Structure formats: structure tokens, C-alpha cells
Amino acid sequence: MDHFDAIRLFDKTLRNLDAWMKKAAAHAEAKSFEADVLAHARLAPDAYELIRQVQSACDQAKFAAAYLGGKQAPAHPDTEKTFAELHQRIEKCLAFLETFQATDFARAEDRKVAPPWLGGAWLRGDDYLAHVAIPNFFFHVTMAYAILRHNGVNLGKMDYVGSLPTHEG
Amino acid sequence: MDHFDAIRLFDKTLRNLDAWMKKAAAHAEAKSFEADVLAHARLAPDAYELIRQVQSACDQAKFAAAYLGGKQAPAHPDTEKTFAELHQRIEKCLAFLETFQATDFARAEDRKVAPPWLGGAWLRGDDYLAHVAIPNFFFHVTMAYAILRHNGVNLGKMDYVGSLPTHEG
Numbered sequence: 001m002d003h004f005d006a007i008r009l010f011d012k013t014l015r016n017l018d019a020w021m022k023k024a025a026a027h028a029e030a031k032s033f034e035a036d037v038l039a040h041a042r043l044a045p046d047a048y049e050l051i052r053q054v055q056s057a058c059d060q061a062k063f064a065a066a067y068l069g070g071k072q073a074p075a076h077p078d079t080e081k082t083f084a085e086l087h088q089r090i091e092k093c094l095a096f097l098e099t100f101q102a103t104d105f106a107r108a109e110d111r112k113v114a115p116p117w118l119g120g121a122w123l124r125g126d127d128y129l130a131h132v133a134i135p136n137f138f139f140h141v142t143m144a145y146a147i148l149r150h151n152g153v154n155l156g157k158m159d160y161v162g163s164l165p166t167h168e169g
Numbered sequence: 170m171d172h173f174d175a176i177r178l179f180d181k182t183l184r185n186l187d188a189w190m191k192k193a194a195a196h197a198e199a200k201s202f203e204a205d206v207l208a209h210a211r212l213a214p215d216a217y218e219l220i221r222q223v224q225s226a227c228d229q230a231k232f233a234a235a236y237l238g239g240k241q242a243p244a245h246p247d248t249e250k251t252f253a254e255l256h257q258r259i260e261k262c263l264a265f266l267e268t269f270q271a272t273d274f275a276r277a278e279d280r281k282v283a284p285p286w287l288g289g290a291w292l293r294g295d296d297y298l299a300h301v302a303i304p305n306f307f308f309h310v311t312m313a314y315a316i317l318r319h320n321g322v323n324l325g326k327m328d329y330v331g332s333l334p335t336h337e338g
Contacts (some may be wrong), residue, residue, distance in 0.1 A: 001170060001299050009299045042320045043212070112336075121335040130170050130178045131333050138307030139314075139329060146315045150212045160308060164300050166290040167281075 003068045004106035006129055010061035011097045016162040017057060017141050018090045024153045025083050031152075035083045039169035041147050048140075050147045052078070054086045057140035058093040060109055067113045068125050069104035086116050172237045175298055179230035179306055180266045185331040186226060186310050187259045194252050200321075204252045210316050213315035217309075219316045221238045222245070223255045226309035227262040233302035234266050236282045237294050238273035 001009075028035035041048040048056065055078045066073035074096055080086050111125035115132075123132065142160075149155055170178075197204035217225065224247045226248040235242035243265055249255050280294035284301075292301065311329075318324055 001172070001175070001295050001303075003170070005299055009170050009303070012300075013304065034203065043315055044321070047318055066223070118333075118335060121337050123333065123335055126174065127334050130174055131181075131330065134170075134178070134303060135182065135307060135330060138304060139311050142308050142311035143315060145308075146212055146312060149216055150319075152213070157305075160303060161300065164287075164292065165285060165296050166292055168290050 001127060002102070003108040004100065004102040006066050006134065007061070007069070007097055007100055007105075010064065010133075011094060012162055013137070013141055014057065014061060014090050014094055014097075016160065017144060018056065018087060018146060019162075020148055020153070020155055020159055021054075021083055021086060021090075023038055023155060023159070024148050024151075027153045036081070038148065038151055038153075039081070039083060039086065039153050043143070043147060043150060048143065050144045051080055053144040053147065055080065055089060057137060057144065058089055060133055060137040060140060062093050062096055063115065064129065064137070065100055067115070067128060068108040068111060068133075070107075070111070071099070071102045071104070073103070083158065171271070172277040172294070172298060173269065173271040175303065176230070176234045176238070176266055176269055176274075179233065179302075180263060181331055182306070182310055183226065183230060183263055184214050185329065186223065186313060187256060187312045188331075189253060189314060189317055189322070189324055189328055190223075190259075192324060192328070193317050193320075200246075202218070205250070206229055207317065207320055207322075208250070208252060208255065210320055212312070212316060212319060217312065219313055220249055220255065222309045222313040222316065224249065224258060226306060226313065227258055229302055229306040229309060231262050231265055232284065233298065234269055234307070235279060236284070236297060237277040237302075238269045239276075239280070240273070 024038050025035040039051050040049050062073050080089050108125040112122045113128040114122035193207050194204040208220050231242050249258050277294040278324050281291045282297040283291035
């Protein structure tokens with residue numbers, strides 16, 4: 001699995017997340033409550049609400065692509081308040097991910113990745129992917145999924161995993 | 170990130186999970202309730218309880234290593250009931266992961282991976298890692314983390330991520 005494969009995995013998974021949000025909106029409508037109530041749901045008083053889980057998942061994907069593919073990440077201010085706006089946030093992130101090609105990641109393994117929160121220290125590109133981008137991306141999408149499941153949205157493992165490129169015979 | 174890197178990432182993350190469980194046990198003791206109450210906690214009536222999240226995380230790591238590294242996975246029956254037994258389950262899984270070397274994964278990318286639940290179909294090794302092993306492994310560890318956070322255990326992002334191989338200068 002190379003770095004481009006990882007970005008494509010993030011792309012696919014954000015599309016899955018977008019589909020969970022659609023199911024959540026349909027669930028809210030069926031139950032006659034505002035879907036945006038779910039947008040503010042969280043699993044603990046000091047845990048991120050759904051809005052911030054979605055924003056964070058998008059940012060993990062966006063920054064991984066930018067750092068490893070050598071492009072400037074576009075600014076996506078965390079201003080979303082509604083499901084409709086979160087859908088747009090996911091769309092903006094996907095549009096950025098779609099600008100990358102496999103060749104952008106040719107030197108990704110050994111790039112020095114120095115995000116501001118490391119305070120001047122850096123990680124090798126390969127280590128950034130394995131120790132930061134992948135665990136954190138899947139953390140935030142799974143927390144979003146968990147918030148929806150905890151609030152009664154009917155999601156299952158195939159919603160989480162999405163389509164699989166299987167072969168027969 | 171090659172397949173061996175992914176197995177080492179699972180190994181590291183299972184050690185993180187084991188540390189969250191220790192924090193959870195300490196939390197229960199401070200609050201004077203049985204830690205094993207947490208073992209049966211779940212986020213929704215039809216979601217896995219903590220025990221099964223830990224078992225599933227272990228199995229995702231074990232089967233990824235076995236399928237991609239070309240070894241038979243040892244049987245680890247899902248008999249755990251307590252935190253102490255879950256710790257042993259994690260230890261057993263880690264012991265199996267530690268039997269692998271980078272060279273075991275030399276042909277992992279193109280191996281045909283045909284887990285029983287695919288009903289005869291198969292995935293390329295690279296696709297199994299990206300579409301099954303990584304998303305599902307991080308799903309179950311994050312759900313375990315979410316169950317503990319939801320029940321008041323004081324965990325933060327650095328507990329989740331663990332140590333980072335940073336460089337200075």
C-alpha cells in the first residue's frame with residue numbers, strides 16, 4: 001500500500017462517511033427531530049461533537065495529501081453548523097484529494113513532515129502516514145460513526161467498510 | 170508504508186489499547202466499581218461490548234499478519250470475560266505478531282486473500298490491507314476507546330496515538 005493508496009482509502013472512507021450522514025438525516029426525519037441535533041451530539045462532555053469529528057477527519061485526509069504529496073493545503077475554516085454544511089466540507093476535501101496523482105507521492109516516504117503542532121520537530125513521510133494520518137483519520141471517522149450509532153442511526157459494518165474490490169475464482 | 174510497517178502499527182496500537190485498559194481499571198478502582206462492568210459496556214444495544222471490540226481488534230491484526238505474511242493464524246477462542254483475560258488476549262496476539270519479519274511480507278502485495286466471510290471470493294493482499302485490515306482494526310480499537318471515554322475514563326489523544334518517532338533539527 002503506497003501513499004497514494006492511502007489517500008484513495010481516505011477518499012473512499014469520506015464518501016462512506018457522507019453516506020452515513022445521509023442515513024442519519026433520514027433517521028432524524030423519520031423520527032421527526034432536527035438532523036442538526038445530531039451534529040452537536042458527543043460521547044462525553046469533553047469529547048468532540050459530531051461536527052468536529054467530521055471536520056477533523058477531513059483535515060487528517062487533507063493534510064496527509066498535502067504533506068506527503070508536496071502541495072499547499074487549502075484553508076477550510078471550521079465554520080460548519082449543519083449537516084448540509086458538513087456535506088459541503090466533505091465535498092471540498094474530496095475535491096482537493098482528487099487533484100493528486102500517484103506521481104505526486106514518488107518521494108513521500110522520506111519527506112520531512114513538520115506540522116505546527118510538533119513544535120519544530122518532524123516525522124519521516126512514512127512515519128507521518130503510519131503514526132499520525134492513518135490512526136487519526138480512522139479515529140475521527142469511527143467516532144462520527146459511534147456518535148450516530150449511539151443515537152440510534154441504523155448503520156452496520158458494511159456501511160463502515162463500503163465496497164470491496166473482490167475477485168472471483 | 171509496507172505491509173510489515175502496517176503489522177508493526179497494529180502491534181504498537183494494541184500496546185496503546187492495553188494501556189487504556191490499565192487506565193480504565195485504575196479509574197474503576199478509584200470510583201469503587203468493578204472494572205469488569207466496563208468490559209460489558211457498549212454504545213448501542215446492538216453494538217459490540219468492550220470485550221468483543223478488543224477481541225475483534227486482536228483478530229484483525231492477527232489475520233492481517235497471517236494472510237499477508239503467509240502463516241497459519243493460531244486459534245484464539247473468544248472466551249474472555251474480564252480485563253485480566255483481555256490483557257492476556259492482547260499478549261497472545263502480540264506474541265504472534267512478533268514472530269514476523271519484514272521478509273515474510275515480500276510477496277504480500279499480490280497474495281490472494283480469501284477469508285471465509287468472502288464466500289469464495291478473494292482480495293489482492295494490498296486491497297485486503299487497505300480495504301479490510303486497516304479500517305477494521307482502527308474501527309475496533311477506536312470503539313473500545315469510545316466506550317471507555319463514554320464511561321468516564323480519562324483518556325486523551327496522546328493515549329490514542331502513543332509515542333511518535335520524531336526527529337529534531
